[in-house]
Amino acid sequence: MKKKVIVIDDQLKFCRSYERNLLDFGFEVEFFQNPIKAMSRVIELTGKKLPPFAIICDKDFTLLKEETGECVDIDGFQVIEKIYEQTNYKNLLYLISGDLSREESRLKREHFKKISENIKIMHKSISPFEVSEIISNDKINDKMNQFDRVAENFAQQIEDEKESRKVIKDVRAEFIGVRLGADNLLVSNAGDSQVSVNPRLCSILTMLMRSNGSVVSNADLVAALASEKGKNCDDHTLEASDVILRKRISELNKLLKNNNVPFEINSRKGIGRFLAERTALNKS
Numbered sequence: 001m002k003k004k005v006i007v008i009d010d011q012l013k014f015c016r017s018y019e020r021n022l023l024d025f026g027f028e029v030e031f032f033q034n035p036i037k038a039m040s041r042v043i044e045l046t047g048k049k050l051p052p053f054a055i056i057c058d059k060d061f062t063l064l065k066e067e068t069g070e071c072v073d074i075d076g077f078q079v080i081e082k083i084y085e086q087t088n089y090k091n092l093l094y095l096i097s098g099d100l101s102r103e104e105s106r107l108k109r110e111h112f113k114k115i116s117e118n119i120k121i122m123h124k125s126i127s128p129f130e131v132s133e134i135i136s137n138d139k140i141n142d143k144m145n146q147f148d149r150v151a152e153n154f155a156q157q158i159e160d161e162k163e164s165r166k167v168i169k170d171v172r173a174e175f176i177g178v179r180l181g182a183d184n185l186l187v188s189n190a191g192d193s194q195v196s197v198n199p200r201l202c203s204i205l206t207m208l209m210r211s212n213g214s215v216v217s218n219a220d221l222v223a224a225l226a227s228e229k230g231k232n233c234d235d236h237t238l239e240a241s242d243v244i245l246r247k248r249i250s251e252l253n254k255l256l257k258n259n260n261v262p263f264e265i266n267s268r269k270g271i272g273r274f275l276a277e278r279t280a281l282n283k284s
Contacts, residue, residue: 012033015032024132051092096122184197203224215274221245257278261278264276
């Protein structure tokens with residue numbers, strides 16, 4: 001029997017991304033954009049003694065009340081706490097995804113550690129592919145520590161660079177000291193170099209830089225290309241987008257190398273692409 005994972009996120013694109021990657025790793029998936037409906041479903045499953053293996057939940061939601069038309073904010077941390085309190089299964093794996101400051105991250109992790117070791121906070125930079133890979137691992141208890149380390153590292157990075165971020169407006173993404181701005185310029189932290197990027201290459205580069213070295217699946221990249229053109233991701237569109245993807249990756253790598261940008265795009269055969277720091281050999 002396949003292990004079930006419940007995904008809770010108010011943005012459909014993230015739900016679909018998790019669904020694609022989790023299915024590839026052999027999980028059964030249900031996703032919900034409404035956390036209240038998700039809570040009811042988890043309680044229903046545990047009541048039937050069919051608890052999910054894991055719950056992946058965003059840290060905050062904005063829901064529209066149909067009866068009043070008002071927007072209501074819901075705290076994802078409270079959603080997880082309520083699910084934990086109302087189910088009879090304390091060994092479920094709970095993952096809460098979000099961008100937190102260093103202090104907020106520390107306080108939340110300390111709070112949930114008192115409740116259960118199975119509740120983990122993970123930074124948004126951990127891709128759906130990597131989350132799927134970690135929770136499918138036989139040595140999951142060892143792998144789970146990665147979530148704590150990444151959350152701490154990124155919270156620290158945000159604090160350290162808070163002032164310098166004010167200098168460059170509208171930063172789309174950042175990777176090992178290089179930022180991509182809304183003006184399609186790659187700029188080093190020191191400001192001593194900048195590279196203009198063709199706008200049609202920016203959607204791919206933004207996604208890869210935001211993944212911070214984690215693998216972004218081919219399916220997610222070609223889906224981004226398809227949506228960029230305003231098309232639905234049917235089989236024909238994905239096949240055509242895959243051809244375009246290969247061409248754009250090649251074009252991007254040439255641009256990065258020719259301008260001595262300190263990273264390059266690598267591939268994991270048949271799975272996806274990721275950014276890696278350019279080796280000394282490649283630089284020379």
